Amino acid sequence: MRATITATARYLPERVLTNFDMEKIIDTSDEWIRTRTGIETRHIVSNGQATADLSTHVAKQLLERSGTKPEDVDIIILATVTPDRVFPSTAAIIQDNISAKNAWGFDLSGACTGFLYALETGANFIASGRYKKVMVIGAETMSSIIDYTDRNTCVLFGDGAGGVMLEPATNDEGILDSIMHIDGSGADFLQMPAGGSLLPASHETVDKRLHSIQQDGKTVFKFAVRGMAEVSADILKRNNLNGQDIKLFIPHQANKRIIDAAAQRCGISENQVLININKYGNTTAATIPIGIDESVEDGRLKKGDLVLLAAFGAGFTWGSTLIRWGNIS
Numbered sequence: 001m002r003a004t005i006t007a008t009a010r011y012l013p014e015r016v017l018t019n020f021d022m023e024k025i026i027d028t029s030d031e032w033i034r035t036r037t038g039i040e041t042r043h044i045v046s047n048g049q050a051t052a053d054l055s056t057h058v059a060k061q062l063l064e065r066s067g068t069k070p071e072d073v074d075i076i077i078l079a080t081v082t083p084d085r086v087f088p089s090t091a092a093i094i095q096d097n098i099s100a101k102n103a104w105g106f107d108l109s110g111a112c113t114g115f116l117y118a119l120e121t122g123a124n125f126i127a128s129g130r131y132k133k134v135m136v137i138g139a140e141t142m143s144s145i146i147d148y149t150d151r152n153t154c155v156l157f158g159d160g161a162g163g164v165m166l167e168p169a170t171n172d173e174g175i176l177d178s179i180m181h182i183d184g185s186g187a188d189f190l191q192m193p194a195g196g197s198l199l200p201a202s203h204e205t206v207d208k209r210l211h212s213i214q215q216d217g218k219t220v221f222k223f224a225v226r227g228m229a230e231v232s233a234d235i236l237k238r239n240n241l242n243g244q245d246i247k248l249f250i251p252h253q254a255n256k257r258i259i260d261a262a263a264q265r266c267g268i269s270e271n272q273v274l275i276n277i278n279k280y281g282n283t284t285a286a287t288i289p290i291g292i293d294e295s296v297e298d299g300r301l302k303k304g305d306l307v308l309l310a311a312f313g314a315g316f317t318w319g320s321t322l323i324r325w326g327n328i329s
C-alpha cells in the first residue's frame with residue numbers, strides 16, 4: 001500500500017527579523033548575508049511561543065484541509081531538534097492540543113533531514129496497512145538554541161513549521177521512492193554540544209554557551225553539496241528519470257549556493273527549484289514541508305507531477321524522496 005499526501009499546511013510566527021535588524025545585533029551586513037546565503041528575512045517566535053504552538057497551527061490546518069476528525073488521526077510524527085522539552089515528546093502536546101484521542105506519536109530527531117525521515121517513517125506505517133491517517137510535521141524554534149553573539153550561525157536560522165497528512169493512495173500517485181542516509185562521523189561538525197547525557201547542563205556549559213548551535217560551516221557546506229547532489233542523482237537513476245523529468249525540486253533551504261550547486265549537478269534547472277530561503281532562512285526540519293505547502297498554494301504542483309525532495313543536515317543525515325503528486329487542494 002502506497003502513502004499519498006492528502007493535505008499540506010505551514011505556519012510562520014508573525015515577528016520578522018530582517019538582515020538590517022541583524023546588523024544592529026552583531027557585526028554583519030545585509031550584503032554579506034544575502035550574497036553568502038540568499039537569506040533576507042527570518043521569522044522568530046514571540047515570547048512564550050514554542051515548537052508545539054507552531055505545530056498545533058499546522059495540525060489544525062491539516063485536519064481541516066483533509067476533512068479529518070481529530071479522533072480519526074492514527075499517528076502524529078514530529079520531526080524537530082527543538083522540542084518544547086526533552087520529555088515528554090512535543091508530539092504528545094500536539095495530540096492534546098488537537099484532541100486526537102485515538103492517536104499515538106513521537107518526536108523524531110533527524111535535524112535538517114528530519115522531515116524526510118518522518119515522511120519515510122509515516123509512509124511505511126501506511127504501507128503496513130494498519131494505519132490510515134498519519135500526520136507528519138516538521139517544526140522548529142531555532143531561535144531558542146541560537147547564540148546571538150555568534151555571527152557564524154545566528155544570521156542563518158529561523159523559526160517555522162510545516163506538515164502533511166498521509167493516507168493510503170487510491171491510484172498511481174503518492175510517495176514512490178526514497179533513499180535515506182546517516183553517518184555519525186560528521187557529528188562534531190554541526191551540533192549543540194550540551195544539554196544531553198554527554199554534557200548535562202551546568203553553570204560551566206551555560207557560561208561557555210554550549211547550549212547553542214555550533215557548526216564548521218565550510219566543512220558542512222562541502223558535504224551538503226555532495227550529499228544532496230548524490231542522493232538526488234541516485235533516486236533519479238533508480239527510477240529511470242533525469243533532472244528534466246522533475247516538475248519541482250524542493251530542497252532543504254540551508255544556503256542558496258548549496259541548492260544551486262546540487263541542482264546543477266543533477267541536471268535540474270533554476271525554474272524547477274523551489275527557493276524560499278530568502279524569506280525564512282534555515283528552519284531545519286520545517287523547510288521542506290513549508291516549501292511543499294507554498295508550492296500547492298501557488299499552483300506549482302498539479303496532479304501527476306513528479307516532485308523531488310532532498311535534504312542534508314546534522315548527523316550527518318541526508319536523503320531524497322520522490323513523489324507523484326495527487327489531487328490536493
Ligand code: UT7
Pocket residue numbers: 027028029032033036037112151152153155190216217218220221224253254255258282284312313314
Ligand atoms: O542546515 C544544516 C546544514 N547547514 C549548512 O548546510 C550550512 C553550510 N554552510 C554554509 O552555508 C556556509 O559555510 C556559511 C553561510 C555558514 C558561511 O559561508 P562561508 O562562505 O563558508 O564563509 P566562512 O565561514 O568561510 O567565512 C568567511 C568570512 C570570515 O571572515 P574572514 O575570516 O575571512 O575574515 C567570517 O568571519 O566571513 C566572515 N563571516 C561573516 N561576515 C559577516 C562569517 N559570518 C559572517 C556574518 N557576517 N554573519
